[in-house]
Amino acid sequence: MKTDSTTMKKQINNQIKEFLKYLEEIRGYSDLTIKSYDETLREAFLNHKESEAAKNIEIFQEDKNRIFNLMPYRIKIASLNSKTISKKLSAIRSFAKYLNDKGERVVVRADDSIKIAKTLPKPISHKIITEALLLAEPFERLIVTMFYALGVRISELASLETKDLSQGWIRVFGKGSKQRDMPLLPMLEEMLNDYLSLSKQKKFIFEKNGEKLSENSLRYIVIKVFKRVNIKVSPHQLRHSYATELLNNNAPIADVSELLGHSSMATTQIYTKLGSALKQKNYDKAHPLCGADK
Incomplete structure (x- = not known):
């Protein structure tokens, strides 16, 4: 036995x-x-x-x-x-x-599924992100801007290689090695070019001692930047912010889903629920009848 x-x-x-x-x-x-x-x-x-x-x-x-x-x-x-x-x-x-x-x-x-309370993502407002970026060092600013301007996962940012860059575009490899081409904002492309001209990458865009910068290092940079404005922020929240801003400014959900690298549009729809929740909150604050029963 x-x-x-x-x-x-x-x-x-x-x-x-x-x-x-x-x-x-x-x-x-x-x-x-x-x-x-x-x-x-x-x-x-x-x-x-x-x-x-x-x-x-x-x-x-x-x-x-x-x-x-x-x-x-x-x-x-x-x-x-x-x-x-x-x-x-x-x-x-x-x-x-x-x-x-x-x-x-x-x-x-004994594999019965358990119910999980669905929680909406918690994006950070553009105003707070802007305030944090003003206090960031150049390298920190580049990291936070890439998370916010591209909506990438932390594993995707860590794995970006110099060969993935082309004029106006960057190629991102997501879950299951699925690739997607992301447009680079001119200001972000300029920041990247300035950074790469001063550093000596062998392979990855963000390296330390010839190896790609770890996810923990990237996470620490984001936390440190936002700590200066007295708020705790994760890289994934910047991804939420990216998606929420696009949808709130009328970007088609199919395009947002593709940019995020979602395999199903149903995953992206959680951000539309977030938009509805914000609208309800703003409505409750603004309409005079909402305070009638209080």
Whole structure:
């Protein structure tokens, strides 16, 4: 029994490694996403002491199917918030699907979805972004402007190469290595050209010691810039700001969806809901009848 358990753990460990390699090389997932998947799968399948073995996903054979019973693991993570639980379950589902696609017959049990409260993105106003940019150093200003003017993900900005630049355009590689050509504002193109003329890139636009600048470094720069105007801002909020400003100024949703690199327009529609929420808030403030019952 112990030998079988050891063999099974080795098999799962090898399959997790293969799966993570697939996510990186074939699907083009970011380092941060791969790390999250790795941590979840090892927590769920492997990283437990003997006394905690009952908290692992239960694996057994039934006819020709390999069963993943998630119930013990779900009980273990039940105290976490619903969004975290959903992400962990999604990683396990993706792993099971990968194994099935490779020819195994894996059945996942106790896999009921959980409801997550939908939250609207929180964009930063153009006024606040402008104030922060006035206080930024030239390199910081370039980083923040690229997030705001291009609406790129942090992984996309980190991966930009000098060869991706052409006059008036920049090529961005998104999730799953999907590429899209983004228009460069003249002021942003000028900032980029000035920066590149003074630096010595080997490959990536933003480098340190010959390697691309890490996502954590880019995130820290954004946080530092906005800290000067007493607000905490993430790079992803600047992406939200980009989308919201375009839609609020009547850009077609299909164009915005393409610029954001969304695979489905349904993902972009959350920003139209945000616009409706802002309109409602402004209406409540402005119309005299809104205060009649207060």
